[in-house]
Amino acid sequence: MVVRVMNRFGRAGGAGAPRRAGARPAGARPARARGTLATVGVAVLVAATLIATGTPSGAAGPERGAGPAGGAAGSDGGADDPGPVVRPAPPLAGDTAAGSAAAEADVSYHGHVSFWNGHVGIWLTTANHGPAPVSGATLRLRFSVPLASGATLPPSCLRTGPAEVHCGTGSMRAAGTGVQLAMDVATVGTRAEMGLDIDTVWNGGASDRNPANNTHRVLTLATGDPYTF
Helix, strand or coil, rough: CCCEEEECCCCCCCCCCCCCCCCCCCCCCCCCHHHHHHHHHHHHHHHHHHHHHHHCCCCCCCCCCCCCCCCCCCCCCCCCCCCCCCCCCCCCCCCCCCCCCCCCCCEEEEEEEECCCEEEEEEEEEECCCCCCCCCCCCEECCCEEEECCCCCCCCEEEECCCCEEEEEECCCCCEEEEEEHHHHHHEECCEEEEEEEEEECCCCCCCCCCHHHHHHEECCCCCEEEEC
């Protein structure tokens, strides 16, 4: 049996000169260097494994399109987040489908106008020649001279400018008449003539293919004679 005896200097056997404290054998690496080489070796091995398997390095993040954990619905989750989803509002009750044709109605205004001594008188009848009824129309009267302040207008009329008046016709059934308007108002100053434009501002959303019978331009002389439209 062979017995190896360690001397007090840590060398096997008893031969040889004693080694001074802190000295290391020739060719031996320090513990720190051995640890560094071991770490590098493990990193190289892990990198080779990741490349071989095709797995991306780094911690696995959330799946594409997933919002932040615990976040509210529709919040911004980054570049891949599609953002809040906007849904169309439900159609209102009684609303017609988009693209549907509007009802067709033929609104008309006829009457006459007179001008004398700084006064203008208008007598006008509204009608609807159909084929659809009209829930209400608004006609516009535009004078070439401003109206005097405090002019008395029919109940269905409203002054909307110095020389402009809007009047409502009320509902009109198909092939029926609407309202009759009679107006006598003073103008500012005395003129030898006056122009009057009549047209429709609103007709209940109906389609009117014959605007010639509700759009008029009348030139009146200050003689008091009636000018028909």
